Amino acid sequence: MQPMETNSTTDPRAVVQDTDERCQASTDRVEYVGMRVDGTPVVLNLTAHERLSPDRSLSLVRHSPVGFDWGYVGSGPAQLACALLLDYTDNETVAQQHYIQFRDAVVSQLVCDGPADCWHLTGEDIEAALAEFEEYRALTPDGGMPPSSLPANWSAVSRTDRTVFQRRDIDHYVVLAEGSEEWLIILCAQGDRAYPAPLGHRTLPVENDPVSAVQALVAESNDLVEPEEDN
Structure with missing residues (x-):
């Protein structure tokens, strides 16, 4: 068969x-x-x-x-x-x-x-x-290994014209823009708005290191809305 x-x-x-x-x-x-x-x-x-x-x-x-x-x-x-x-x-x-x-x-x-x-x-x-997308990095003032200069609920990304520090748990940002004579550092909140609402800002001469100003605005954000605790 x-x-x-x-x-x-x-x-x-x-x-x-x-x-x-x-x-x-x-x-x-x-x-x-x-x-x-x-x-x-x-x-x-x-x-x-x-x-x-x-x-x-x-x-x-x-x-x-x-x-x-x-x-x-x-x-x-x-x-x-x-x-x-x-x-x-x-x-x-x-x-x-x-x-x-x-x-x-x-x-x-x-x-x-x-x-x-x-x-x-x-x-x-x-x-x-x-x-x-550009890779996120920690805030590195000296360009070396990332120091613990930002709280754990924040991260940073560099763009061609500015640096944006993004809060992970809510829509808060710190925008770092370099002008011809000074740094303009702004803390803002997005939420449901079409445009971010400014919550605070710092200005300082461009020859100054902006890290402390960024850290101050990050601290203001964390004081305004307490970070969520990790489980």
Whole structure:
């Protein structure tokens, strides 16, 4: 008796293999979609067939316990940015370090449009954004090894025209800008505002080291809103 010939439609092993390959291909093409349902922002991970929840990201930062939002710079988009990075990378360090940049560069630009009145974001979009972000560093006045000059709830990123010190637990920033004759160092809060609200500032000649002024404004922020204790 001749053995029965098999192909991808008759061999169960081939069917299982094809299914695995399709699942893997789907995983490689991660896609998120956002929409408003009766006015409530809803974000889905289409690959996992799950609704994205803020719960996991709230263990890292608590900008918006009530939920997500997008299309502007504020607390709701900040929470969504952290949740997206955490869900996609499964890396708390990456999410915590880059979510503000991701909010400003990506989430604030998301718009519900098209026939489905929604936005789409792919894994490739997230990878491209992460590749463009500058690496965060500690405040290093002497350019050497990072000293313990900032509290643990603050980090810093250098840009071409300014240095921004970002508070991790709430939307507070210290912006360090060098003018022609003096440093202008500003403590501001974003919250749900379209533009940051100034909370304090320092000026000093450019020949002076600005580190102490930055530290003073960081301390003011931590005095205004006490940092959350690590669990």
